[in-house]
Amino acid sequence: MTLDLERDGAAHLAGAAAPFLARLHALAASLPADKAGLRLHGVTELVGLLAPDALGAAAIERLGTAARPVRAILFDKSATTNWALGWHQDRTIAVRARVDVPGYGPWSTKQGLLHVEPPFALFESMVTLRIHLDAVPADNAPLLIAPGSHRLGRVPETEIADAVARCGTATCLAEAGDVWIYRTPILHASGASSVNAHRRVLQVDYTPADLPASLTWLGV
Numbered sequence: 001m002t003l004d005l006e007r008d009g010a011a012h013l014a015g016a017a018a019p020f021l022a023r024l025h026a027l028a029a030s031l032p033a034d035k036a037g038l039r040l041h042g043v044t045e046l047v048g049l050l051a052p053d054a055l056g057a058a059a060i061e062r063l064g065t066a067a068r069p070v071r072a073i074l075f076d077k078s079a080t081t082n083w084a085l086g087w088h089q090d091r092t093i094a095v096r097a098r099v100d101v102p103g104y105g106p107w108s109t110k111q112g113l114l115h116v117e118p119p120f121a122l123f124e125s126m127v128t129l130r131i132h133l134d135a136v137p138a139d140n141a142p143l144l145i146a147p148g149s150h151r152l153g154r155v156p157e158t159e160i161a162d163a164v165a166r167c168g169t170a171t172c173l174a175e176a177g178d179v180w181i182y183r184t185p186i187l188h189a190s191g192a193s194s195v196n197a198h199r200r201v202l203q204v205d206y207t208p209a210d211l212p213a214s215l216t217w218l219g220v
Contacts, residue, residue: 005183008170009145009183009186010147010181010182010183011182012179013181014175015178016177016179017132020054020055021133025133026045027045028076028200035074035076037073037076038073038075041094041218043072043220046072055179055204056068056069062181063125063127063207063208068206068207068219069204069206070206072220075202076198076199076201085189085190087144087164088187089123089188090205093117093118093122094110094113094217094218095116096114096216096218097114104119104215105117113218116215124153124183124185125207126183126205126206126209127181128183129180129204130182131204132174132178132201133176133200134198135175136175136199143188144171144188144190145169145170145188146164146167146186147167147168148167150182150183150185160187
């Protein structure tokens with residue numbers, strides 16, 4: 001079954017990143033190696049790659065012209081950095097400075113970058129792009145999603161397994177240069193890779209929304 005972004009919460013954009021693949025590989029080569037998940041900020045080349053006339057076009061098409069990238073992470077599963085991630089929802093955003101606002105918290109720091117958990121409704125206005133630098137067949141730890149779970153709101157940890165059982169599971173296979181776009185609230189997971197190969201994915205959150213008071217998105 002072909003997944004639909006609105007119905008299922010995810011869609012496969014075959015070849016959407018292919019024109020940018022050489023630049024993506026060069027970017028990855030310029031960054032610290034052997035990092036399982038590297039949060040990116042202030043990387044000049046990344047700003048151009050994620051612009052509305054480049055990889056950001058997929059998010060702009062779905063969220064409108066106000067959409068911009070607000071967090072980027074490069075994941076690299078390989079023989080030296082391999083892991084599995086259980087079913088979960090993304091729950092935090094990256095911001096520039098701590099401002100105590102009702103409904104925002106708890107706070108955390110990840111790789112030196114300040115994160116906070118916002119009201120979950122914020123995620124419902126967002127999409128996430130997974131930009132594949134390498135092929136992801138079934139044995140190279142593809143993303144797993146629970147179709148339709150983006151409409152469930154914030155799912156308590158104790159209810160996630162039941163929600164996945166009700167929604168079922170879809171496997172997001174990819175070729176190098178493909179993009180998967182999903183609604184940020186969707187339940188998702190991935191296993192460990194069983195092959196001796198890289199599985200580099202640039203994951204980028206996009207939003208059209210501003211934050212309240214003096215809170216400011218970190219951006220890329």
